[in-house]
Amino acid sequence: MLIAHISDFHVFANAAETTVVRADAADAARKVIADIAAFTPKIEAIMFTGDLTDGGSSEDYALLADILAPIDVPMFVVPGNHDKRAGLRAMFKDKLPFEPGPFLNYEARFKDIRILALDTLLDGQVQGALSPTQLSWLEGRLAAPSSELTLILMHHPAFPSTMVPLDHMALQDGRDAFERMVVAHQGPIRILSGHIHRPFQTLWNGIFCAVSGGPAFQHALTLDPAEPEPTTVNEPYAYFIHRISDEKNVSIHTRYVEL
Template sequence: MLIAHISDFHVFADAPETSLVRADAADAARKVIADIADHQPTLDAVLFTGDLTDGGSGDDYALLKDILAPLDMPVFVVPGNHDTRAGLRAAFQDVLPLGPGPHLNYATQLGDLRILALDTLVEGHVHGALDPAQLGWLKDNLDHAATTPTMILMHHPPFPSGCAPLDAMALRDGREAFAGLVAAYEAPLYIFAGHIHRPFQAIWHGAFCQVAGSPAFQHALDLRPEAPEPGAVSEPYAYFILRLDPQQTMTIHKRCVPL
């Protein structure tokens, strides 16, 4: 099974909300999607971990859906802090098993893999959170099939990148309870996130974790404990392709796309 992991396109129809977002964010996103659509062998799914748009307007989501149109495989999305729940629900309710509740959580299956999508959006704020209802939903789903390999999709990473200012804007409320659920899960568990605008991997409480980069802009790497928030840096862009074999061995490849 081959799965692409992308994040943080920040596309906008009129004007960007974020000052660092490149003016041609939509064109950059189209190049990434074209590369995914043309990949051989054909990919089985795409994981899109938030900040699909930069402002969350209806026009932004209409543009996003046009950008994603060349993809024939399932695309599993979660909201980021620049998305809106209403806009994302309207754009994807026909292709995702979204429930009626206020959060855009859902559970689905991809072959032998279970996918749990978590909505960490805090309206009007940059950081993310999981409230008791969210954590209860996650626990119920993890307990339901405790031996099944599972992917958790979320925008705000619960695990640290080492970039202190960016980690302070990641998952805040519910992080310790989430860590307990992760540590207790006995089957293979993979956590995919975005938000940091730098690609990296981690092992956290026994789970494999990954953050995808952003074609809209990438943060510079600064691991000094007292460093200020890093600005944008000009680096080659790459997304991840995950290869999962029948023995549940996962291999991660970086796929470079000139933007």
């Protein structure tokens, strides 16, 4: 099967909340969606790791729905720090099995893959968090050994990019507990995230992890820990296509879209 991993569209209907978001973010997002819809063989599911909108208004989500309209396959989403839980829940309530309560966590299945979606949104903050309640929910789902492939979706990476200023904005509260849980799980896990606005892949504790690019803006590559926050750079947008044969055989391809 083919699965696309996209992130960080930051679409807005009226005015951008984030100063570095490109003015034509909606048009850029449409180009990415058009590329996914036209890809052959057909992409069978999409993992969207947060910041679907830039401000989370009802108008933003209405625009997002129009942008995503060409997609006719399952889409699994998590909120980013620029999303609003109420708007995201309302948009996807008939498509995703959100847990009751304030957080947008859920467990879903697509073919032979289990998807665990985590809500790392910390209201009013750039960095992310997992509360004790959410960690308990995750622990319950990872408790039993499993041979099936588990995809964990979360906007804020728990794993380092080694771009130090950006890692300070990643998952903070709950990170150590999350790490212990995924390392202890007896079964194959892959973690997909966003937020960094720089596509990369890494092994973290032996677990494959990836951040998809964000078409709204992209950070320049800065690996010197003494450098300040990276500037933005004009590069082709990149998202990932995963070809999954089974839980032990996955290939990842970078797909570029000129914006």
